[in-house]
Amino acid sequence: MFSSQAGGTGEEDKSATFTGWAAVPGGNGLLQKWSYHPRPLAAEEVEIEISHCGVCGSDIHFTTEGWGPITRPAIPGHEIVGLVVKRGEDATHQIGDRVGVGCLVACCRGPSVCDWCRKGDDQFCEKKTVTFNSPYKDGRGGISEGGFADRIRVYSDYAFKIPKEISSPDAASFFCAGITTYTPLKRYKAGPNTRLAVIGIGGLGHIALQWAAAMGCREIVAISGRDNKKEEAFKLGATKFINTSDKEQIKEAARSIDLCLCTNASRNNNWEEYLSMMAPLSQLVLLALPEEPITFVGSHLVSQDVAIVGSHLGSKGDIVEMLEFAAKHGVRPWIEKRPFEDCNEACNDVHAGKPRYRIVLEMKPSTSTSTSS
Numbered sequence: 280m281f282s283s284q285a286g287g288t289g290e291e292d293k294s295a296t297f298t299g300w301a302a303v304p305g306g307n308g309l310l311q312k313w314s315y316h317p318r319p320l321a322a323e324e325v326e327i328e329i330s331h332c333g334v335c336g337s338d339i340h341f342t343t344e345g346w347g348p349i350t351r352p353a354i355p356g357h358e359i360v361g362l363v364v365k366r367g368e369d370a371t372h373q374i375g376d377r378v379g380v381g382c383l384v385a386c387c388r389g390p391s392v393c394d395w396c397r398k399g400d401d402q403f404c405e406k407k408t409v410t411f412n413s414p415y416k417d418g419r420g421g422i423s424e425g426g427f428a429d430r431i432r433v434y435s436d437y438a439f440k441i442p443k444e445i446s447s448p449d450a451a452s453f454f455c456a457g458i459t460t461y462t463p464l465k466r467y468k469a470g471p472n473t474r475l476a477v478i479g480i481g482g483l484g485h486i487a488l489q490w491a492a493a494m495g496c497r498e499i500v501a502i503s504g505r506d507n508k509k510e511e512a513f514k515l516g517a518t519k520f521i522n523t524s525d526k527e528q529i530k531e532a533a534r535s536i537d538l539c540l541c542t543n544a545s546r547n548n549n550w551e552e553y554l555s556m557m558a559p560l561s562q563l564v565l566l567a568l569p570e571e572p573i574t575f576v577g578s579h580l581v582s583q584d585v586a587i588v589g590s591h592l593g594s595k596g597d598i599v600e601m602l603e604f605a606a607k608h609g610v611r612p613w614i615e616k617r618p619f620e621d622c623n624e625a626c627n628d629v630h631a632g633k634p635r636y637r638i639v640l641e642m643k644p645s646t647s648t649s650t651s652s
């Protein structure tokens with residue numbers, strides 16, 4: 280199957296063909312091989328030969344249209360690692376640089392940047408282009424395609440050099456799961472005075488526990504509906520485990536959490552119970568986006584002065600800082616590698632919550648994964 284990236288509305292580079300796994304019209308959520316011509320490489324862009332791409336819950340919400348309709352065909356994937364193989368003349372990277380790409384591929388540029396970009400909070404840019412199925416707003420047309428593919432072209436400020444200490448397969452998960460959990464811990468000043476909790480020990484949660492340990496949080500509470508990840512949670516840095524199916528454990532934890540990251544998007548979340556465990560003047564941060572409305576009675580919220588807040592990715596500066604922090608403190612995702620061809624099975628397993636704890640698709644045969652940096 281073959282059609283143009285731009286849906287006929289943008290310029291195409293007919294000399295280049297990129298191939299990936301896309302949600303196609305009538306594809307029942309199954310990804311199929313699909314090729315497209317990318318946009319012409321701009322002066323500030325780089326072309327990346329992809330070696331690895333993580334599989335995130337968002338990829339599945341997206342391809343199954345749980346978050347709303349998409350323009351098909353559409354290639355998911357936003358935890359991308361590879362080597363720069365082409366560069367525009369103004370790009371900040373050199374050929375051979377090992378880089379990663381996360382959830383954004385462009386923000387506003389030119390002489391009049393928006394207030395968010397000026398403040399260094401580009402994740403809120405009004406002209407941002409997310410990594411897949413997002414129209415470019417740079418006047419060149421086209422729509423973005425993600426990293427379940429052999430190649431991608433992005434503005435070079437959205438390709439981040441990977442520290443030599445971090446291998447390519449390990450690096451992938453930082454670009455969504457890593458930054459999503461790192462940013463709120465930084466914003467709400469997690470540290471030695473913090474009793475931190477993480478709800479959901481999965482792709483995001485298992486990295487959050489490691490960040491919290493590296494930041495020296497006073498108490499690190501892993502919260503899950505089952506005991507099957509208890510032992511691993513302690514290995515990841517937890518100092519305490521709460522199984523929410525045991526109501527006694529919830530009662531004992533009343534008003535004991537200063538900062539809580541909720542990484543669980545399932546409909547089984549009991550918001551009343553979570554709020555009961557929050558200490559006065561605490562923050563409950565939503566990182567995963569449930570497909571259903573969130574409902575709760577307000578009594579704990581008011582009497583304990585709890586703030587329920589969201590957190591969206593991180594800025595370019597946060598990503599650079601996070602990679603350095605991970606390199607220095609030995610924070611690494613726990614991953615299972617699978618060939619790209621098995622992306623449908625990988626998505627099914629992520630949907631079923633099976634991975635321990637992140638699946639990273641690997642391009643075969645021997646795309647370089649060396650640690651040149």
Ligand SMILES: [Zn+2]
Nearest residue numbers: 335337455456
């Ligand atoms: Zn993601």
Ligand SMILES: [Zn+2]
Nearest residue numbers: 387393396404
């Ligand atoms: Zn902007």
